[in-house]
Amino acid sequence: MGQTISIAAVYQALESVMDPEIPVLSVLDLGMITDVSIDQTADVVHIRMIPTFAACPAVSYIQNNIKTTVEKELGIAVTVEIDKQVHWESNRITPAAKEKLKNFGIAPPQVVEGEMKAEIMLHTPCPHCSSEYTYLRSPFGSTLCRAIHFCKSCGQVFEQFKPLE
């Protein structure tokens, strides 16, 4: 058996596993990791994760990225399973990650309180000029998790990471 690996070390390694569609956010920033456990006797790390949207085409790609990155950094076998018990919602995105999203040019999702209402998307501040003089152009964008808005102040089309309950 090799050296003892801590849970904290696994989380640290996970910080470098980025979302392929939003390369400034890690799987931890997005709240995609639901559990990490270490089987010290068998020398295996078990990681559980959840997809953001059910039909997200990047899931198996991310799953594999997690496995290879953590295996390489910690030199231990890793299994990555989809957690069916936990449900992803946009409130799982950390506040720091929302700031990173905005700086990347994507408006972060609003905080969802209780039942998600469509009106929540009607006032989405522009990530470029911060104006609230914007409108929802389409709830569907370049990926399943994004919507398209238009800013009447700066005249730019911008994308938003959609709120999801």
Next chain:
Amino acid sequence: MTNHAALTDLIIKMADDELILGHRNSEWTGLGPVMEEDIAFSSMAQDKIGHAWALYRTLHEDLGGEDPDRFAFMRPEKAFKCAHLTEMPNGEYDFSLMRHFLFDHAETVRYESLQESSFEPFRLLSKKVKGELKYHTLHANAWIMQLSTAGEESYIRMQAALNHSIALAAGVFEPSAEHEATLIADKVYPGEAVLYQRWLDRIYPVLVKASLNMPDISAITPVYGGRQGFHTEYLQPLLTEMGEVFNLDTEARW
């Protein structure tokens, strides 16, 4: 323990609707009337095929069914249980949009009801799907209202699309003669009649806002048959096209 055959029957119907309409929606890719609509129908296609996949996987993992890909692409037409509404060709944008509006509200009431299902995989899946469907119905409602108030030709076409689609859409709620009572008694779901009523309550206010006239619902004959494996002439060509690549080499690894 819930009746295995009854559950399997229900899951196949739901999944086949999603798969077939998903493929119809994907036919708008590159052809939408404006770019945003092209993207919207493509995204909804992706969502629907994702929901179908989740259901086929439930069948495979929890009820001992076949591998999801093989099940989706290798069945004969008769084994499909999708409603006729989903297999119709896209037609003009007015029909596709009306179908999307009617179907996605039907799907929403169905998944909402499954949050209280006695079948755990339904409870877990319904929460996820329900949240995503909010965007589908938001999109559908917005366009139904915009196009119905956009001028005379537009209004006439939307009303005609509604008149044409309503009996097909009512066919989504075709109950199973064999399994319906079991599914209700086992609290898997509240049954098609209840969902049908909830669906009417859901679409009616939007149609009123759009100034569209709801056809006399008591006078229509719902288009049944799809749930029993009887299909229109449009399904087989779609299945052939859908499975064309998969069936070139069914053992290939992707």
